Amino acid sequence: MNIYDIAKEAGVSIATVSRIINNKGNVSPKTQDKVLKVMQDMGYTPNAFARALGLNSIKMVGVLCSDVADKHYAKAVSIIEKELRSNGYDAILCCTGKDLKDKKKAINVLLSKRVDAMILVGSVFQEKDDNSHIKEAAETIPVMIINGTYDYENTYSVSCDEEESVYTCVKKLVEDNHKEILYIYDVESLSGINKKNGYLRGLTESNIPINEQLIVKCDRTLDSVKDAVDRVIENDIQFSAIIAAEDVLAVGAMKSLTKKRIRVPRQVVVVGFNNSVLAECSTPALTSIDNKIEILCESAVKTLLDVFDGKKTKKHQIIKGNIVYRESFVPNKM
Amino acid sequence: MNIYDIAKEAGVSIATVSRIINNKGNVSPKTQDKVLKVMQDMGYTPNAFARALGLNSIKMVGVLCSDVADKHYAKAVSIIEKELRSNGYDAILCCTGKDLKDKKKAINVLLSKRVDAMILVGSVFQEKDDNSHIKEAAETIPVMIINGTYDYENTYSVSCDEEESVYTCVKKLVEDNHKEILYIYDVESLSGINKKNGYLRGLTESNIPINEQLIVKCDRTLDSVKDAVDRVIENDIQFSAIIAAEDVLAVGAMKSLTKKRIRVPRQVVVVGFNNSVLAECSTPALTSIDNKIEILCESAVKTLLDVFDGKKTKKHQIIKGNIVYRESFVPNKM
């Protein structure tokens, strides 16, 4: 069944039917009602492909993340999808992994499917050296990145100031007289670097010399963190606080401490990052830095919609994170 | 740039170009090379909308879940997306929530976008009374449900036998001399009912009378579980084991026990369901039933691809779960 069938049945031209479908006005209420009724009765749905061909838009946005199985990204994708859908757009999900080749491939697939825009979730999509593939993509459609920035035409970004968040956290710890703060991280993505810089600046501004032995890198697995922390302890390196760049890492660290009968938060306080479900569920419950992912994602979609509408928009937005206190660290003066 | 430009540049007709794009054969290698080179040089990408219109397929599959922020569904979606993509299909994600009206709306949107098929993730999509909207959808495109079943033409399913999994778990506990087993659950979806039935059958077949006070319902939040378990303990209802229908519930229960200085697994053993990251991260690490979600999802996509190819396929598949032992319960005879 197509627009011709409806037109014939209603005794009008396809132009009129099209106007009604698209709410273009210039149709008498009477005709409108008649046609609407016919469409209803015949259970007509316009062919999305033909519309897309005519309008050169299928009202879909590509949403890329390295892995939706990761709680953090899942949350983001969930919010983005909801926001898009409530504005009439569908989300095509692409889990790309972290390999640049795969990321490029995904972008090309999306481009060839002619999505209306792309949202890249996470700083993994900001390559350190060459982002020319993004520049190219942005020549066709607007590109939005969450927690990253590109300096190209037709690209947009919404980020949480992670550097500042960790910095603030260090300050809080220092105020509580913690001077040896162990920093645990996994990836060296831009996000990872920002967090670490926040740690370094926090110490520097507090006139605490930086001890490389207190900066520990490991994989994002419980075992890897436990090994790492075990090693620090066995080497007799003193610390009274831990900041982890990811909640999982913080949990792993606490497991190591617990096994060694080191009390959290009595002897060592711990702060995670991302304020994920894990933070609530761990024992003791983890104090964690919240990067306000909801706000980030909502802004991202809103901005994109403005771009679609040809409105002027801020190209780059930065939002501040905040610390959610639980059991593993509560400042004295709270 | 379109197929005409390529045809002109290569000095052939658009029919030939089309044949080459679609690998339809009947083209001399010489022509093929020439055209391919032109396409490459000009950076040509076929217009997906026009193709979709001609082929009446855009190579996309709708993936519905009630909430991707839920780790469990996120995992499933992640696998499905990967599987689809590596077979040339894109995934349109729809997070529907649990409200029937919203689920129907999402299905209609997907139908109107003319996806090639739909995959519904989770038993939330199997309504207890009326699934006629599914029947209707399946008249247009194949519908696959994971952990559920419909009895309609053109519907398919892949499920984990959750009833059997919980049943087996009860048996294991009974073998270890646990007779008072507390069962905690949240939702009464079909999946929820199946699990509970497994619990009931396990007890019945072990000749243990069913004690309604040991069957506890609560919300899927830590506080709700803790309250629920607290109440059981305060009412002096004895139990030496807990089975929870969800890992989060198990974690909440353990938190309650710990606070009351009841040792896990020494005094009470605990088993969760889903074998999620939480299970690894909780303290003590949670023994949990794995529902083999990877296998489920891979089978689902594989089946759908077979349907696309017009191959004969099993309409309904059932896969067995298994228990992953960690700290919160290890059978004596292991």
Next chain:
DNA sequence: TTGAAAGCGCTACCAT
């Protein structure tokens, strides 16, 4: 092996 041309179902412009 190749090409011409008729759709696919819609949008939008130009008449009336």
Next chain:
DNA sequence: ATGGTAGCGCTTTCAA
């Protein structure tokens, strides 16, 4: 307010 019609870029049939 309504209708006629030319695209949109591709696939596919039929002829050569």
